Amino acid sequence: xxxxxxxxxxxxxxxxxxxxxxxxxxxxxxxxxxxxxxxxxxxxxxxxxxxxxxxxxxxxxxxxxxxxxxxxxxxxxxxxxxxxxxxxxxxxxxxxxxxxxxxxxxxxxxxxxxxxxxxxxxxxxxxxxxxxxxxxxxxxxxxxxxxxxxxxxxxxxxxxxxxxxxxxxxxxxxxxxxxxxxxxxxxxxxxxxxxxxxxxxxxxxxxxxxxxxxxxxxxxxxxxxxxxxxxxxxxxxxxxxxxxxxxxxxxxxxxxxxxxxxxxxxxxxxxxxxxxxxxxxxxxxxxxxxxxxxxxxxxxxxxxxxxxxxxxxxxxxxxxxxxxxxxxxxxxxxxxxxxxxxxxxxxxxxxxxxxxxxxxxxxxxxxxxxxxxx
Numbered sequence: 001x002x003x004x005x006x007x008x009x010x011x012x013x014x015x016x017x018x019x020x021x022x023x024x025x026x027x028x029x030x031x032x033x034x035x036x037x038x039x040x041x042x043x044x045x046x047x048x049x050x051x052x053x054x055x056x057x058x059x060x061x062x063x064x065x066x067x068x069x070x071x072x073x074x075x076x077x078x079x080x081x082x083x084x085x086x087x088x089x090x091x092x093x094x095x096x097x098x099x100x101x102x103x104x105x106x107x108x109x110x111x112x113x114x115x116x117x118x119x120x121x122x123x124x125x126x127x128x129x130x131x132x133x134x135x136x137x138x139x140x141x142x143x144x145x146x147x148x149x150x151x152x153x154x155x156x157x158x159x160x161x162x163x164x165x166x167x168x169x170x171x172x173x174x175x176x177x178x179x180x181x182x183x184x185x186x187x188x189x190x191x192x193x194x195x196x197x198x199x200x201x202x203x204x205x206x207x208x209x210x211x212x213x214x215x216x217x218x219x220x221x222x223x224x225x226x227x228x229x230x231x232x233x234x235x236x237x238x239x240x241x242x243x244x245x246x247x248x249x250x251x252x253x254x255x256x257x258x259x260x261x262x263x264x265x266x267x268x269x270x271x272x273x274x275x276x277x278x279x280x281x282x283x284x285x286x287x288x289x290x291x292x293x294x295x296x297x298x299x300x301x302x303x304x305x306x307x308x309x310x311x312x313x314x315x316x317x318x319x320x321x322x323x324x325x326x327x328x329x330x331x332x333x334x335x336x337x338x339x340x341x342x343x344x345x346x347x348x349x350x351x352x353x354x355x356x357x358x359x360x361x362x363x364x365x366x367x368x369x370x371x372x373x374x
Contacts, residue, residue, distance in 0.1 A: 004027045004028065004341075005027075005028045005030070005187045005188050006019075006022050006027050006028065006029050006188065006189050006190070006191065006340060007029075007030050007031075007032065007177075007178045007187040007189075007190045007191070008029060008030070008031040008190075008193065009031075009032050009165045009178060009190065009194050009201060010031075010032075010033065010191075010192065010193040010194035010195060010197075011033030011035075011036075011038065011042075011149075011161070012037075012038060012040065012042035012145075012193065012325060013042040013144060013148060013326050013329035014042075014193040014319050014321055014325045014329055014332050014336075015031060015191065015194070015319075016037065016038070016042075016145065016148035016152060016329075017329040017330060017333025018191050018317075018319070018332070018333045018336035018337060018340075019031045019152050019157055019191075020071070020148050020152045020155070020333060021334055021336065022191075022336075022337050022340060023152055023155035023157040024155060025337060027340075027341070028156070029152065029155075029157040030157070030160065030185050030187075031152065031157065031158065031159045031160070032160050032163045032164075032165055032178065032180050032182075033159070033160070033161050033162075033164075034162070034165075034194075034197070035161065035162060036162075037145060037149055037161060038141070038142070038146075040195060040298040041195065041298045041299070041300045041323075041326075042141060042145055042325065042326060043142050044142075045141050045216075045238075045326050046218070046233075046237075046238035046239045046248070046249065046250055047138040047140060047144075047231075047239075047240050047248075047326065047327075048081070048136070048231070048238055048240075048326070048327050049061075049077070049136050049137050049139060049326075049327040050135065050136025050137065050327065051328050052101055052104075052106055052135075054308070054324070054328060054331075055348050055349060055350055055352060055353065056332060056335065056350070057331075058347075058348065059330070059334060059347050059348060060327060060328050060330060060331040063330035064077050064137065064139065064330060065077065065079065067144075067147070067330055071148065072147075072154065073143075073146065073150050073151060074140075074143055074147065075143050075144040075147050076139055076140035076143050076144075076243060077137060077138070078137050078138055078139070078231065079136070079137040080132065080133055080134055080135070080136065080137055080229060080231065081133040081136050081137060081138065081233065082116065082119055082120060082130055082132050082133070082229055082232050082233070083130050083133070083232075083233045083234050084123060084127055084129075084130040084232065084233070084235070084283060085127070085128045085129055085234060086127060086128060086234065086235050086282055087235075088128065090234065090235065091128045091129050091130075094129075094130060094131045095110060095131070097131060098110050101133075106134075106135055107134040107135065108131050108132065108134065109131065109132040109134065110129070110131055111129055111130045111131060111132055112129050113127045113128060115129075115130075116129060116130045119132070119227075119228055119229060120227055120228075120229070120284070121227060121286060122224060122225075122227065122232075122284040122285070122286035122287045123283075123284060123285070124285030125285075126282065136231075136327075137231055140243075141326055144326070144329070148329075160180070160182055162181075162182070163181055163182035163183075164181055165178050165194070165201060166181060167204055168190070168204055168205060169184070170205075173314055174314055175187065175189070175205070175314075175316055178190055188315065189315040189316070189317065189340055190315065190316050190317070191316075191317045191318070191319070191336055192316065192317070192318040193318070193319040193336070195299070195301055195320070196213040196259045196300070197259075198211065198301065198318060198319070198320045199211040199301075200259075202318060205316060207313055207316070207355075209309065209318070209320065209355060209358075210303060210304050210358050210361055210365060211301045211302065211320060212302050212369075212371045213256070213257050213258070213259035213299050213300070213302075214254040214256050214299070214300055214301075214371075215254070215255040215257055215269070215297050215298070215299060216250060216254075216297065216298050216300045216323075217268060217269070217272045217273060217276060217295065217296065218239070218250035218276070218295065219248075219249060219250070219273055219277055219280070219292045219295045220242075220246050220247070220248045220292070220293055220294040221246055221247040221248075221280070221287060221290040221291065221292055221293065222246065222290050222291050222293050223244050223245030223246050224241065224245050224246075224287045224290060225245065226241065226245055227241055230242075230243075232283075234283050235279045235280075235283040236251050236252055236279060237249045237250070237251040237276070237280065238250060238251050239280075246293075247280060247287055247290070249276060249279075249280050250276065251276070251279070253272075253275075254302075254371075255269070255373075255374070256366075256371050256372055256373050257373050258373055259299060259301075268295040268296060268297045269297065272297075273292070273295045277292055301320055301322065301323075302323060302371070303320065303322045304358065304361065304369065305357070306322055306323075307322055307352075307353065308320060308321045308322050308324065308325075308328070308332070309322070309353055309354070309355050310332060310335055310336065310339070310345075310350055310353045310354075311339075311353070311356075312339045312340075317336055318355075319336055334346075334347065335350055
């Protein structure tokens with residue numbers, strides 16, 4: 001096993017986690033990224049780790065509390081989460097989520113408005129109630145990306161930045177090398193976890209993956225007084241309070257974009273930034289006076305049903321997490337490691353995440369869903 005050479009294409013958290021899991025198994029790993037690792041959505045997101053609808057959920061929950069120790073570097077993971085409602089429709093939705101999770105044995109407490117305000121001092125009189133996830137939590141995306149990368153290098157893995165993959169060499173139906181702008185990298189197997197570029201890279205291997213790209217935006221405020229629980233969502237937002245007190249929030253609406261092999265250079269847009277700031281002020285009126293000090297725009301990818309794809313064809317394993325890659329990264333990396341080395345996931349059934357579910361999908365599926373650039 002130690003003689004195997006694996007090339008991982010994509011330096012977001014999914015690729016980094018997969019590379020780290022493979023290196024832990026004694027494999028020689030080279031990771032390529034078109035720019036700087038974690039420079040897009042992986043390093044700039046809400047940091048949530050509470051994906052109860054995923055088959056990877058139990059492994060996600062098992063691993064996050066251990067990740068600092070396993071990686072040897074801090075991720076700033078913090079457990080639990082509160083979701084607040086500021087409209088009756090939101091409250092109804094959150095109560096449904098609580099009931100569903102409790103039926104599955106995953107504790108979620110229903111909170112009245114006063115209980116929310118006690119837990120979240122920045123909440124206002126417009127709060128109608130909320131729920132408290134007693135599982136999940138959040139971590140710092142920047143710290144986690146660094147931790148994965150450093151841990152991979154500690155195990156002997158190689159990271160090559162500013163080296164976009166440009167093609168593949170094959171023999172007998174298997175990939176034998178990955179071509180990049182910084183050389184040719186021989187391999188026994190390849191992992192493609194390149195975010196929105198995944199579909200265009202797979203197309204070079206005659207594998208069709210339906211993906212649509214969208215801009216994702218986040219804002220960061222100046223520091224607010226520290227809350228008891230840093231993970232607070234609601235009003236269509238995801239985010240957290242940093243250890244310095246800043247509020248970092250994002251969350252729709254998607255702005256669909258065209259995306260080629262390298263894609264557009266996304267920059268924050270005033271209308272979407274203003275929309276985020278307004279909704280943060282509605283969610284947390286006690287923070288409405290804070291200035292927005294930073295904003296970010298990047299590109300994420302979505303599958304037609306909004307769920308991840310983790311699958312394998314020959315010696316090519318591929319992954320697209322459809323906007324939920326950060327929180328699931330400890331588990332997705334484990335699953336990818338298993339597919340590469342064992343041929344199947346060892347800890348859960350991921351058949352529902354297979355690419356075959358999209359066989360026969362119409363070429364104009366994006367038009368049918370309205371997922372088109374303005």
